[in-house]
Amino acid sequence: MDVEISLNGKRGGGNIFNWQNWDVEISLNGYDTEEREIAAIPDAILQKAQDLQRLSSKLSILPAHQAYFLLRTCICVPKMNYLLRASPTWLCGDELDQFDSVGKSALEAVTNVKMDGLTWAQASLPVSSGGLGIRRVAELATPAYLASVYATSSVVSDITTATECYDLVHQLWQTASGAELPAENVRRSQKVWDAALVKKTCEVIVNTFANDVTHCARLLAVAQPESGKWLNALPVPSLGTLMSDESFRVAVGLRIGAPICSSHLCTDCRLPVDEFGHHGLSCKKSAGRFMRHSSLNEVIRRSLVTANTPAVLEPRGTSDVDERRPDGVSQLPWRNGRRLAWDVTCVDTLALSNVISSSTKAGEAAKKAEEEKRRKYEYLADEYDFVALAFETFGVVGPACLKFLRELGKRIMDATGERRSFEFLLQRLSIEIQRGNALSVTSTVPRSDGLNAVYFVL
Missing domain, CATH: 3.30.920 (Metal Transport, Frataxin; Chain A)
Known part of the structure; x- marks a missing residue:
């Protein structure tokens, strides 16, 4: 690969380069730098998935409540934030799904709750929307990238005029959310782009249980701001905020509507109890x-x-x-x-x-x-x-x-x-x-x- 660098213009004084006084031209002959960057994204995502699997395997030595808190705030999605905002990871759907699969397995291991279909869909919602806050990076990829694009648009426009990639990610976001593009003054916010996708997921879950009053009541209740406060509490034994493993398991299962026990008769009143344990x-x-x-x-x-x-x-x-x-x-x-x-x-x-x-x-x-x-x-x-x-x-x-x-x-x-x-x-x-x-x-x-x-x- 041949690299040609030409520096035209005034030379900076001393040993410090003043890049505003330099005209730097770099050409990589015979090599497409954009293709090289995109080709590296899948490997980067898979490496993150391996790191997540290695780190999450160590969580078993901690109480379930503390392990969940670390998984949510430090180990899972936070490790992907920079990659999601700095590169078009939404082009690598299979790799993102692999990362999410590792995150789902880690959450199941920590909570001891089986999550499939709608239970995993709800668990991956923000806590404020009735979920557990372990977000799916496949869903965050487009909001994170779009927010980054508009936050740096003034700088990027001075470098390139290519908009094909931006048009594509807009289309993907609109197809997934079914919403119009946000107002220009709020497009720098990742939360704004993400809110439309979260709303769409919530609508799918609610519509699925439209004829089940029990699940409808549960979904309405857990979406209230105060219902998820226990998930935001710092699990510290000396403060009395650390829940036991069994209490945490039952609380998670009740919140996302997952089975938490086998069907049996109540030992107190001898009435039947279903797998959700609501009795x-x-x-x-x-x-x-x-x-x-x-x-x-x-x-x-x-x-x-x-x-x-x-x-x-x-x-x-x-x-x-x-x-x-x-x-x-x-x-x-x-x-x-x-x-x-x-x-x-x-x-x-x-x-x-x-x-x-x-x-x-x-x-x-x-x-x-x-x-x-x-x-x-x-x-x-x-x-x-x-x-x-x-x-x-x-x-x-x-x-x-x-x-x-x-x-x-x-x-x-x-x-x-x-x-x-x-x-x-x-x-x-x-x-x-x-x-x-x-x-x-x-x-x-x-x-x-x-x-x-x-x-x-x-």
Whole structure:
């Protein structure tokens, strides 16, 4: 290969080259540099896939929650970002699919959940859209490249006037998304290009389950902003945000609608339980309901203490008529000279009494539960500032509850100086809900004597 370089113009002073004063012409005789660059992309993608496979094989030594967090934020798609934005990887569909296959296998190994078809399609969506955030690079290739093209368009236009490649990637994106090109002032944003493809995928999933109210209610619930907070929490044992492997597995399976157990009879009520395990979430005899209720109340109480508002749980003497009492009462005034009183409830999104309304609008079950709680404790209105804190098993928060949590988060921020207090509060509450869900589901499975039983032979 012959290389010819000619430098025309003024010479820079000293030992430092001032490239603005040079006219550099480089020609590679007998070699097409564009073909060389494109030919190298498949090998680069396959090398990334090998690196991903090697790194993901080491995740088994970590707890599942921590392994997932590393896979999502460090090991999988983040390792491909530069390649996706700097080269037309969308020309190499087979290689991108191979990388995605490795990522899918790694996610299955970490979560211990089988993902096929629609479950993998949902898992690969962003957390904000109801997925697990392990994105498919085959879907990200065109948004990443287009965003990079428009972000550097002013520089690229000075170098070349070729637009055939850009026209092709536009066509591919429009075919996949079924949308018109975004406005010119937002084309630099990868999120804008990606949002149309995510919306298309969500529509396909929802249309597939259009006649199944259970899955429709689930999909609506997990797409709400607060339902995926547990996936964004940093899994640290000392902070209480690390979920056990079994809790994490069940939480993932419930979120994406994957089978999490075999069909069996509930050990508590003897009713049938299907492979999705939803019965445990609404079983009145489930042990997880009580643990979840206590955990949520304890998080609220500790948060109030952090906000300089001490509180007690299960106070006595709030009713002169019967034994009704709210879950907690503050010991100092909360607002307008009145003490705060609250009562927590976590209703099942997919319960027979809620699934119809939940399949049409997210959060209807929580909203209904808040209204019932306010009627139950209306006698407290004169003395206390009462708030009903209603959550759903799939993470949706009732409107009154969300308003209270925002105020509580602001007060914690004022007391501690931590600007992310509201976000951290939602994450902790979301994790406690998922732990309760996992216990509710697993408690329906019949238990047998373990190996330790041999040590108790009479």
